[in-house]
Amino acid sequence: MKTRIKQTQANGTCSQKIKKQLRSTANTSLGLGAYMLLTSASALAGQHSLVIAIDGLRGDGIENAATPNIDKLINGTWASGYQGAFAHYAQTMTDAAPNSGPNHVGIMTGVTSTKSGVTGNSDVGGGRYGDYPHYQTLIENHAPSLNTAYLVTWGTDMQITNSADVKIDSDDAGNIKNAVNMLNGSYSDANWPLGSSPDAIFLFLDDVDHAGHSCCFSADDQGYTDEITSVDGQIGQLLSAIKNRPSFADEHWQIVITSDHGGRGSSHGIHAADNYTIPFLVASKAVSQGYLADIPHNYDAAPTALSHMGVAVPEHIDGKVRGSQTLAQAPRLLQQDLVTYLPFEGDYRDHSGQDLHATVGGGSPAVSSDGKFGQHLAINGNDEYLTLGKPRALDFDYDTDFTLLTWYRVSGDQFGDPVIIGNKNWNSGANRGTLLLANEGNGDDVGINLASDSGDRKDIDPIDYTFNGWWLLAASFDRDGVATLYAGSPQGRLHIIAGGIKDVGDLTSSLDWNIGQDGTGSYRYNLKADLDDMAIWRRALTLDEIRTVYNQGTGLEIKRIINNDLPVYLSSASELVANRDYNVLITANAKGTTCGLEWDADLIFNERNAKWDCAGRADPMILKVNNVQQLTNGNKQVFATLVAQNGKGALEWDADLIGGERNAKFDQNTAGDPLILNLNGDANNSTITVEIGNGACGLEWDNDLLGGERNGKWDCTPKMDPLRIELLP
Structure with missing residues (x-):
């Protein structure tokens, strides 16, 4: 099916601006009254533009870092009347290596390197800027009265010809300060x-790229995601400065955020999806809320800003104006267009209601315990695989969107490059069909291959995976746009890469859809892996739907979602009442594995040890709420005790303090020690503390894993592990 889109009205033409002659005669000792006059005059135009380029920001960087300010722009909640159109799957240019020079020029001019002549960092100064001007030069040519500022933190960018009124080369912190001062009228x-009101600001930020080079351009690197969080805080300063402008209510701001490249390891410049995939965001009063349609590119920033400022977009520009066309919203029910669902609970039967069952294609694949959810499919690599045959429901032809999804676990490198699921002859990637692959180069990578023939072959890879933990793998194919590969780690990190596929033709293969083998069933490398909860849809799942299934690594079984049997977790939004009891389960993510709080079977002097069972089990508890306090920061504190059901004791801290820690235990002779449940907006990050003397101790799991269990303890440093508290019926 063709991707449906929705459109909003295009921006109109800017009104007449205050003349630069007025600016040039302004008194440098301008007072607040004069500043108000100038900003009000400038605001008659209404349109204002802020373009932010964040160097080295991967498409999954925002997903895995704490970015409350960017999130508000994406969600359309940062200011009344504003909406956000976003793509975590946007792309760099591909006619030059994904490096800064050519992509910076592309972001600023709207053309790729074929036209600009810039193919690397060393030839930025020789770009064809007379033929393909900087977008701020076009704004100045259109209306010289407009106030334009160019703020960069990489000296090479000063070689790009630009007619902006102010051009500054500083560091990130310096230019954030410069931009804030321009917005509040204190820059001169x-x-x-002094008092000039900015109409169009271009801001380049460099520190995320430095963090990537110092270790890794990866969601798994804390330094990288911490720097993204830091940049989000800087963007928050800009948003506050915009909203605090006296004329903000009469202004129409457009904010564009994108990047020049992603990365792999500590570098970039590789022609591959992990280097090409970047974010693109446009927020304004005119855009349509949702995910951007088609294949957004970073060089769409220039025409998008030009259109907003009422400047005609030149025909030579390669980029497109973004924001008016977004993908249709996801259906209300996850099961819409679900064509097969294999939970592998004792058999290979389809539970979608479509009767598209799997059968054994070769060897003796087993259904075993210890799955992600109950049982799972175990393929040992000895010519074992399942087949779905060749049903019409799995023919995706020229324009049918679809999604492949499974949970995946291995204990070591794959041998060769086996298939997880696919319907093509893998002797050549140019053969017709689609594959989700378990190895794209290093034995521990995942990727996508699809083609209708040798002319439109696409390879979207790689994402590295780790061993001995369940990963969510999902490949979503928007035939009018991109194929997006999601790989969710056991540690709660959702890796995302993408590539354009709108030029790929008919994918209908003459071969079977097989699980663990290619479409022939005889490829020389057989999969050796565990699979669970596999499903296929005839539509492209959205990021929001993937998030629901992934559930920050804990996962939600598809049948629970379909049956609306969803767990309810306590957060700051939960309505808890004093002097009431609640049935709960408490779990923690311990090194990528879900561990549940339990009482030990051994009873010693009326006490049982508290432990974390890492087979995913947890004992039901009774939360006895004494008091609830709403904090000014929006968080909530719940004062309570916790009692194990069936008379197994109440949670306490041990009197002995050893190495800054106390043992956690269940005492059958007491009502339990007073606890504080600390709840915030993220249900996955609740904590439990106790007050002891003049200090606090936080509930944690022990680092040592013995017999599938970890000891429960109170760390009085204090440190505490993030917990999830499920509210039972």
Whole structure:
């Protein structure tokens, strides 16, 4: 099916602006009243533009870092009347290596390197800027009265010809300060009189790229995601400065955020999806809320800003104006267009209601315990595989969107490059069909291959995976746009890469859809892996739906979602009442594995040890709430005790303090020690603390794993592990 889109009205033409002659005669000792006059005059135009380029920001960087300010732009909640159109699957240019020079020029001029002539960092100064001008030069040519500022933190960018009124080369912190001062009217220099109101700001930020080079361009690297969080805080400063402008209510701001490249390891410049995939965001009053349709590119930033500012977009520009076309919203029910669902609970039967069952294609694949959810399919690599045959429901032809999804676990490198699921002859990637692959180069990578023939072959890879933990793998195919590969780690990190596929033709193969083998069933490398909860849809699942299934690594079984049997977790939004009891389960993510709080079977002096069972089991508890306090920061504190059901004791801290820690135990002779449940907006990050003397101790799991269990303890440093508290019926 063709991707459905929705459109909003295109921006109109800017009104007449305050003349630069007025700016140039402004008194440098301008007072607040004069500043208000100038900002009000400038605001008659209404349109204002802020373009932010974040160097080295991968498409999954925002997903895996704490970015409350960017999230508000994406969700359309940062200011009344504003909406956000976003793509975590946007792309760099592909006619030059994914490096800064050519992509910076592309972001600023709207053309790729074929036209600009810039193919690397060393030839930025020789770009064809007379033929393909900087977008701020076009704004100045259109209306010289407009106030334009160019703020960069990489000296090479100063070689890009630009007619902006102010051009500054500083560091990230310096230019955030410069931009904030421009927005509040306190910045001045020779060509920017005090009180001048900015109309179009270009801001380049570099520190995320430094963090990637210092270790890894990866969601798994804390330094990288911490720097993204830091940049989000800087963007928050800009948003506050915009909203605090006296004329903000009469202004129409457009905010564009994108990047120049992703990365792999500590570098970039590789022609591959992990280097190409970047974010693209446009927020304004005119855009349509949702995910951007088609294949957004970073060089769409220039025409998008030009259109907003009422400047005609030149025909030579390669980029497109973004924001008016977004993908249709996901259906209300996950099961819509679900064509097969294999939970592997004792058999290979389809539970979608479509009767598209799997059968044994070769060897003796087993259904075993210890799955992600109950039982799972175990393929040992000895010519074992399942087949779905060749039903019409799995023919995706020229324009049918679809999604492949499974949970995946291995204990070591794959041998060769086996298939997880696919319907093509893998002797050549140019053969017709689609594959989700378990190895794209290193034995521990995952990727996508699809083609209708040798002319439109696409390889979207790689994402590295780790061993001995369940990963969510999902490949979502928007035939009008991109194929997006999601790989969710056991540690709660959702890795995302993508590539354009709108030029790929008919994918209908003459071969079977097989699980663990290619479409022939005889490829020389057989999969050796565990699979669970596999499903296929005839539509492209959205990021929001993938998030629901992934559930930050804990996962939700598809049948629970279909049956609306969803767990309810306590958060700051939960309505808890004093002097009431609640049935709960408490779990923690311990090194990528879900562990549940339990009482030990051994009873010693009326006490049982508290432990974390890492087979995913947890004992039901009774939360006895004494008091609930709403904090000014929106968080909530719940004062309570916790009692194990069936008379197994109440949770306490041990009197002995050893190495800054106390043992956690269940005492059958007491009502339990007073606890504080600390709840915030993220249900996955609740904590439990106790007050002891003048200090606090936090509930944790022990680092040592013995017999599938970890000891429960109170760390009085204090440290505490994030927990999830499920509210039972």
